[in-house]
Amino acid sequence: MVAPGAGMAWGCCCRISLMGARFAATGLAAQSQRRGGKGNQVLRLICTSAAAAAAAQRKNVAASGPEKYTEAFIKKQIEEFNIGKRHLANMMGKDPETFTQEDVDDTYRKFLDIQKHEDHMRAQDVSSDNTAQINLIGSRWLIKEELEEMLVEELSDQDHRLFIQLLERILTQPYCSTEEEYVLKFRKQLDIESKKLLAEPLQYDEQGVAFSTGAGQRKTARATVVLYDKGTGKITVNGIDYLEYFPVLQHREQLMFPFQFLDRLGKHDMTCTVSDGGKPSQAGAIRLASSKALMSFVAENEIEFMRQAGLLTIDPRVRERKKPGQEGARRKFTWKKR
Template sequence: MFGLAQIPMKSNSIRFAAELYTKIKLSSQSYTNGLPIRAYSEAVAENNDKISKAMKAYLDRAKEHDEFMSTQNVAFKLGKRHLANMMGADPETFSQADIDRSIQYLFPSGLYDAKAKPMMKPPELVIPQRKAAEFNQSGRPFHSMFYTGRPNYCKLLFQIVSNINELNDVEDQMRLKQASPDPTQKIDSAGYDWLSKDALEKILLENLCDTEYDNFIKAISRLNSHPYAYKKKSFLDKYCRPLLAKTHSDQIPKPLIDENGRSYITVYECLRKTARGDVTLLAPGKGTITINGHDITYFKDVQAREQVLFPLIFADMVEKVDVIANVAGGGFSSQSGAIRWGISMALRSFVDTETVDRMRIAGLLQRDYRRRERKKPGQAGARRKYTWKKR
């Protein structure tokens, strides 16, 4: 890779590389938080004549990265202190949970994607990690698969194949004993999926193409389909992620039957701002909507009507159920938001689990806890300032 492994090394250079390798154990570390870099820099500072050009370039990049992370950490701590002062809290005991709550309060967002919402987290959690040194001071790589270009990826495939071979040996031994796999320990893969390409790249710290990712999926799926895969469950759990929280049948209320033989569900405590209401859904229905004894024209604003109709349109239940809603307090916006949440929660009892998961992704099942921000002393409003006049 660097053309340095072929350079003959002197005996003292080999001894220095071995001692350095044992001291900081770079071969067992795939990631770095800056400490191995500093240890390596201090260790090789006394042996400048033995450092290869590749290692010098690596140390220069590592030094720049450490300085950048140090600057970001200082900025984060300063911002954390300012945020704590804004919220009237003690900066010394201001935790990450307090930061998240403060950001949600100061910057309310209706965006459903968590990546699109404003956040404030330590730089170590936001900035991608860097690989540690993969070669010693003479340019000799630590990893046996270094020259493949993606050593961590190749090592992962090697581990998967090794596990499959071990399970094959176990299967052969069990067949000789005329024994079969334990059906009670079979891995249930429902509700789980393999890591995405981006997530796998973050773990391996290597860029993968689509073909390499497909090869990983095929290999890990083959291991997971083995009859004795439960013996390698700890390894498989590292590379799978749960899908959306599974909606259990006991969490969704079963519809009741009224005197006319129709199924119905009533959702109480439908909240939005200062509006409070309850929503009853009846099926089968003709699509009639009754709000405080009026039809949907109870709302004069078109946007409020769209808020009420959105969950029915989303679940394709517009002309299949009837809606009866009673709401009080607040304005048209808050009342329509409360009814929308009540309809969404009631629809869970009349649609399949896939539609429920789609509704959860769309944010229909999430309460909107936003409130009007209070006026601040010395200001004209929550954010508005008084006009400053010099004279």
């Protein structure tokens, strides 16, 4: 940025140059009078050149002279600088009110270091399109007490929050996978419940068709299923087609939900045996049994998705018992005055 006094100095230089040209023209005119008529032509050329140069200099002074660096212009530049400094402070996670010029210079040096690092990575044929992310499934960030114990230092809630924010910002960078070991130091592994669920190995019948078995319960209903691979979607319950056995649409939807969740509709045949309970509880028992049988046909990550969806968890709800002195579990006898 040019200093405000530069335009004034430039104007002075232009006036001095113009005065020098005039003095030179005057001297040449005197010589031309002594030498003859040819000197007049040289004089006209010099005067014309001097006038053109002076006009061009005046134009440059008007374009970039004192008018450009007025008080309003300088005030506008200062406001834009303060706005940019606030944005830079927010981007670096610092307080804009206490962000000094030294912090600006330090940030600029950090940006230069990042640019040098990227140039170095490109020189090693490492593309910036490498956006492989760190796998954080099955882990969580350390809480404040755990981080204090690890660093042997007391932290405030704000420091802990800022530290987690900076780690999450690292995960958004293109080369974050190179710092996977460092980031995972501040995460704690969680026990994945699906690892405790053991899928039964596939069995094969006489025709070589793979099948799996499963058992489930809901209230007093008990169900066992045999699930065959490479089927057409045929399902029988106690020897009856499930459309006839469960005339209510809600019961059929509950029975078919595990297949719909895993996008396996029409890929398996299933034979169910169910006893006790009513139709709603029987549908729930078959749903749990078929989910357990499907574990043998899917990958480990899909088993975890099934567990999170509640397909592998027994429904603990049961019918509430009747209470003495009242008509049912919650219902009271009708009150009569007499």
